[in-house]
Amino acid sequence: xxxxxxxxxxxxxxxxxxxxxxxxxxxxxxxxxxxxxxxxxxxxxxxxxxxxxxxxxxxxxxxxxxxxxxxxxxxxxxxxxxxxxxxxxxxxxxxxxxxxxxxxxxxxxxxxxxxxxxxxxxxxxxxxxxxxxxxxxxxxxxxxxxxxxxxxxxxxxxxxxxxxxxxxxxxxxxxxxxxxxxxxxxxxxxxxxxxxxxxxxxxxxxxxxxxxxxxxxxxxxxxxxxxxxxxxxxxxxxxxxxxxxxxxxxxxxxxxxxxxxxxxxxxxxxxxxxxxxxxxxxxxxxxxxxxxxxxxxxxxxxxxxxxxxxxxxxxxxxxxxxxxxxxxxxxxxxxxxxxxxxxxxxxxxxxxxxxxxxxxxxxxxxxxxxxxxxxxxxxxxxxxxxxxxxxxxxxxxxxxxxxxxxxxxxxxxxxxxxxxxxxxxxxxxxxxxxxxxxxxxxxxxxxxxxxxxxxxxxx
Numbered sequence: 495x496x497x498x499x500x501x502x503x504x505x506x507x508x509x510x511x512x513x514x515x516x517x518x519x520x521x522x523x524x525x526x527x528x529x530x531x532x533x534x535x536x537x538x539x540x541x542x543x544x545x546x547x548x549x550x551x552x553x554x555x556x557x558x559x560x561x562x563x564x565x566x567x568x569x570x571x572x573x574x575x576x577x578x579x580x581x582x583x584x585x586x587x588x589x590x591x592x593x594x595x596x597x598x599x600x601x602x603x604x605x606x607x608x609x610x611x612x613x614x615x616x617x618x619x620x621x622x623x624x625x626x627x628x629x630x631x632x633x634x635x636x637x638x639x640x641x642x643x644x645x646x647x648x649x650x651x652x653x654x655x656x657x658x659x660x661x662x663x664x665x666x667x668x669x670x671x672x673x674x675x676x677x678x679x680x681x682x683x684x685x686x687x688x689x690x691x692x693x694x695x696x697x698x699x700x701x702x703x704x705x706x707x708x709x710x711x712x713x714x715x716x717x718x719x720x721x722x723x724x725x726x727x728x729x730x731x732x733x734x735x736x737x738x739x740x741x742x743x744x745x746x747x748x749x750x751x752x753x754x755x756x757x758x759x760x761x762x763x764x765x766x767x768x769x770x771x772x773x774x775x776x777x778x779x780x781x782x783x784x785x786x787x788x789x790x791x792x793x794x795x796x797x798x799x800x801x802x803x804x805x806x807x808x809x810x811x812x813x814x815x816x817x818x819x820x821x822x823x824x825x826x827x828x829x830x831x832x833x834x835x836x837x838x839x840x841x842x843x844x845x846x847x848x849x850x851x852x853x854x855x856x857x858x859x860x861x862x863x864x865x866x867x868x869x870x871x872x873x874x875x876x877x878x879x880x881x882x883x884x885x886x887x888x889x890x891x892x893x894x895x896x897x898x899x900x901x902x903x904x905x906x907x908x909x910x911x912x913x914x915x916x917x918x919x920x921x922x923x924x925x926x927x928x929x930x931x932x933x934x935x936x937x938x939x940x941x942x943x944x945x946x947x948x949x950x951x952x953x
Contacts (some may be wrong), residue, residue: 512619586888651681733895767878790919827874891927
């Protein structure tokens with residue numbers, strides 16, 4: 495059963511074409527979080543729907559023909575679509591927005607099609623049996639979707655703002671663009687309102703651009719909340735389950751993961767993951783950030799302090815091995831940690847070995863090898879026993895959710911080149927990614943205050 499991750503995974507997919515799908519258990523400890531039987535059955539029903547409506551089917555052909563305004567509307571109400579568009583934002587942003595869009599498709603009985611033009615096929619395996627989730631390159635709107643923004647006439651928020659549609663509109667458009675990026679306007683945020691969903695559900699094609707984890711707001715839509723409670727009785731397991739169902743590294747990425755794990759992490763008694771991201775125009779290596787990392791890891795007993803001379807005679811001859819995996823654009827953070835534990839043994843007698851897969855110095859997006867390395871690093875971090883992440887980093891969000899980990903967050907961004915004195919970090923209340931740009935006003939404002947399982951993020 496663990497091979498199928500508690501029943502999450504379908505059995506009819508080819509193992510050799512995607513080794514990571516059924517071989518996660520060879521590296522990962524069993525998750526204490528089991529998927530609900532309702533989620534498992536919902537995924538099996540979704541797979542049948544995707545097979546019926548997906549690319550290459552007659553239903554898909556009829557649905558795409560609808561996008562020609564001169565065509566008669568199809569009577570097929572069963573096949574409706576969410577087209578997820580890959581934006582220029584980093585891989586972490588793309589992953590959390592893709593998972594959010596898939597959940598929306600699951601809740602609304604649509605199928606998701608993902609934009610394949612930014613190497614997604616080189617990063618992830620096909621997740622659904624007998625069909626494809628890739629948006630065909632001959633999709634009728636493919637030449638336009640990159641230019642979709644809030645100025646686009648079919649942008650849902652813009653149509654509301656211009657009174658092109660309202661609650662009494664009886665014939666919905668054939669497609670809508672949903673602008674769910676961090677810079678969205680009040681009109682765009684009405685997507686999260688119950689009454690607006692009643693209109694949107696009748697639109698056959700939804701084109702989505704997002705770079706945020708908008709799942710928390712789906713919990714606040716009454717018609718979705720009932721389903722979500724049945725799907726995820728443990729409410730902070732949404733991304734954990736969906737990412738392990740949906741996002742399987744390709745064999746090339748899985749090779750990076752397994753080689754690194756076997757070479758550097760497999761023999762460790764404990765693995766600590768440290769993810770360092772410094773935001774700002776002058777991002778790089780800063781001593782005050784290094785100080786914050788050391789203050790956090792030593793205060794929380796995640797890393798031992800170097801031994802004093804008086805302690806060195808008491809070091810065990812068979813010490814425990816602690817592997818520290820550092821991910822950062824800047825290798826100086828891991829180099830500094832290495833030198834600390836090379837110069838002196840640890841005060842606890844543990845051997846501390848520090849490893850970093852890559853240090854690119856500058857974030858590069860849409861580069862195939864860079865994205866493959868980034869996914870490998872996220873996956874390796876998710877294999878840690880304990881995790882330290884940087885505030886507001888989607889890279890860290892993916893790792894914690896995939897691994898089912900509640901990380902210690904380097905909570906306060908350093909100001910004036912000084913790390914915060916107290917506390918340097920705080921334990922996350924949840925393994926869920928944060929909805930960094932949540933709609934805190936409008937239709938959901940009162941609901942947020944009264945809903946016990948939606949809370950403000952620590953970061």
